[in-house]
Amino acid sequence: MQTQIITWDTSEGYKPDELEKAADILKSGGLVAFPTETVYGLGCSGFDEDAAKKVYEAKGRPSDNPLILHIADREMLDDIAVEVSDAAKKLMDTFWPGPMTLVFLKNDKVPSTVTGGLNTVAVRMPAHAGALDLIRAAGMPIAAPSANRSGRPSPTEAAHVIEDLDTHVDMIIDGGSVGIGYESTILDMTALRPVILRPGFITAQMIEDVIGGAGDDGIPEYSSVSGDQSPKAPGMKYRHYAPEAELTVVRGDDSQVCSKINELVRQFPSDKTGILTCDERIDLYDYGVVLSIGSEKDNTLGQSMYGALRKFDSLGVTRIYAETFFGTEHEDALMNRLMKAAGGQVIDLEDYDKLIFVCKENVTISPMAEWIMRSIVMDRSIEICSRGLVVLFSEPINQKVINVLSAHSVPCEELSSRLLRDEDIDEHTLVITMAFTEKVKLIENYKLKEHVYTLKEFVGLEDDVYDPYGGDDAAYENLYTELKDLLYKLKKRLGWQ
Numbered sequence: 001m002q003t004q005i006i007t008w009d010t011s012e013g014y015k016p017d018e019l020e021k022a023a024d025i026l027k028s029g030g031l032v033a034f035p036t037e038t039v040y041g042l043g044c045s046g047f048d049e050d051a052a053k054k055v056y057e058a059k060g061r062p063s064d065n066p067l068i069l070h071i072a073d074r075e076m077l078d079d080i081a082v083e084v085s086d087a088a089k090k091l092m093d094t095f096w097p098g099p100m101t102l103v104f105l106k107n108d109k110v111p112s113t114v115t116g117g118l119n120t121v122a123v124r125m126p127a128h129a130g131a132l133d134l135i136r137a138a139g140m141p142i143a144a145p146s147a148n149r150s151g152r153p154s155p156t157e158a159a160h161v162i163e164d165l166d167t168h169v170d171m172i173i174d175g176g177s178v179g180i181g182y183e184s185t186i187l188d189m190t191a192l193r194p195v196i197l198r199p200g201f202i203t204a205q206m207i208e209d210v211i212g213g214a215g216d217d218g219i220p221e222y223s224s225v226s227g228d229q230s231p232k233a234p235g236m237k238y239r240h241y242a243p244e245a246e247l248t249v250v251r252g253d254d255s256q257v258c259s260k261i262n263e264l265v266r267q268f269p270s271d272k273t274g275i276l277t278c279d280e281r282i283d284l285y286d287y288g289v290v291l292s293i294g295s296e297k298d299n300t301l302g303q304s305m306y307g308a309l310r311k312f313d314s315l316g317v318t319r320i321y322a323e324t325f326f327g328t329e330h331e332d333a334l335m336n337r338l339m340k341a342a343g344g345q346v347i348d349l350e351d352y353d354k355l356i357f358v359c360k361e362n363v364t365i366s367p368m369a370e371w372i373m374r375s376i377v378m379d380r381s382i383e384i385c386s387r388g389l390v391v392l393f394s395e396p397i398n399q400k401v402i403n404v405l406s407a408h409s410v411p412c413e414e415l416s417s418r419l420l421r422d423e424d425i426d427e428h429t430l431v432i433t434m435a436f437t438e439k440v441k442l443i444e445n446y447k448l449k450e451h452v453y454t455l456k457e458f459v460g461l462e463d464d465v466y467d468p469y470g471g472d473d474a475a476y477e478n479l480y481t482e483l484k485d486l487l488y489k490l491k492k493r494l495g496w497q
């Protein structure tokens with residue numbers, strides 16, 4: 001396929017007849033990549049099932065990862081969504097056009113291909129004149145994920161789109177560099193209360209200022225789903241935004257992080273090792289390829305993040321160490337993207353003094369994890385224990401668990417299940433759940449905002465830990481094998497000897 005390239009700029013807009021060409025491609029079932037204020041999108045007709053399939057094919061995107069419908073006016077919403085609440089209308093009044101995507105129950109007119117097979121649809125109105133003109137000229141909503149190969153860093157300039165999708169799409173609109181540099185906030189409006197599915201430029205506090213916090217806990221955030229669930233929005237399930245180089249996030253306070261990165265990079269050749277920092281700290285590094293994601297002071301942090309990740313690849317860097325960017329208004333969005341790009345690979349400089357494994361009833365998976373971890377961490381004065389979320393009365397630990405541990409010479413005691421209580425957790429406690437639903441309950445019921453992860457998430461993997469409930473001895477042996485491997489990975493990530 002020969003890809004046409006046209007231009008749009010802030011002073012002149014589109015050249016004569018080129019906007020019409022782009023609109024005609026969309027009307028005829030073709031693909032057009034176009035700039036928005038967040039990242040470049042890969043657009044097709046929002047009502048054309050075959051065109052949506054072309055988007056998935058061009059990107060190499062999993063078919064259960066939904067697309068976002070882009071509209072140019074509120075009237076277009078009538079053909080897309082049902083049950084638009086008063087809270088949603090307030091958010092649209094405040095943040096549209098802008099980097100906010102709202103999830104509604106879908107109208108039957110929207111094909112399931114666009115929504116990843118779900119009965120919900122994600123919609124936003126971009127704050128980009130060129131994007132709005134294109135949608136109006138097409139006369140229909142445009143379904144558009146980011147215009148990159150699936151899993152790669154999102155494109156923030158046309159050159160990135162060309163690099164990934166040239167010859168795979170009909171047209172690319174070159175609108176220069178985008179303004180924000182990372183994707184929109186996604187808010188689920190179909191739940192009992194609004195839930196942030198993907199953090200972005202519009203923060204939870206900004207949302208709460210408009211519609212309230214829906215209770216003392218504020219607006220909750222769920223950032224991923226397990227392997228057997230379909231994501232309601234992009235970025236929830238699969239690894240995203242990743243460079244070809246191996247990316248590791250180093251987490252801790254600024255001085256600790258800087259010192260650790262300077263130590264780590266010197267183990268490798270300077271021209272093959274990258275450091276991701278910000279304008280204010282870039283002079284603290286004098287080894288390796290050092291790139292900035294923007295300025296904290298000028299509120300451009302994140303604007304250059306995807307471009308920097310792509311530049312590392314173009315320079316042949318094979319290993320990248322990234323700072324953490326906490327203490328800023330948009331830290332949730334930036335760290336969400338970085339953690340996805342790293343596949344959860346983190347060096348955690350946090351000084352934990354307690355590790356709690358949590359599962360539903362604390363009779364099978366979490367106690368097995370506790371005793372395996374005790375057996376492999378021998379030289380640290382850290383408390384390791386396990387607890388349950390639903391323990392109505394104390395029960396003995398599953399006998400099959402005890403049998404498997406004994407067969408592998410893992411010391412254990414025949415303990416009873418224990419309920420997780422608020423007093424079990426302090427600021428130096430790392431809480432590890434076995435399943436995503438358990439993590440969600442911890443966030444909701446124990447008001448935890450940090451230091452809580454699923455075990456697989458913590459070590460950079462997807463899905464829940466295998467549950468052997470109802471299985472034979474071999475099933476419990478499989479659980480032991482999986483947990484042992486994951487716990488050694490956990491130990492390595494924490495830097496424990």
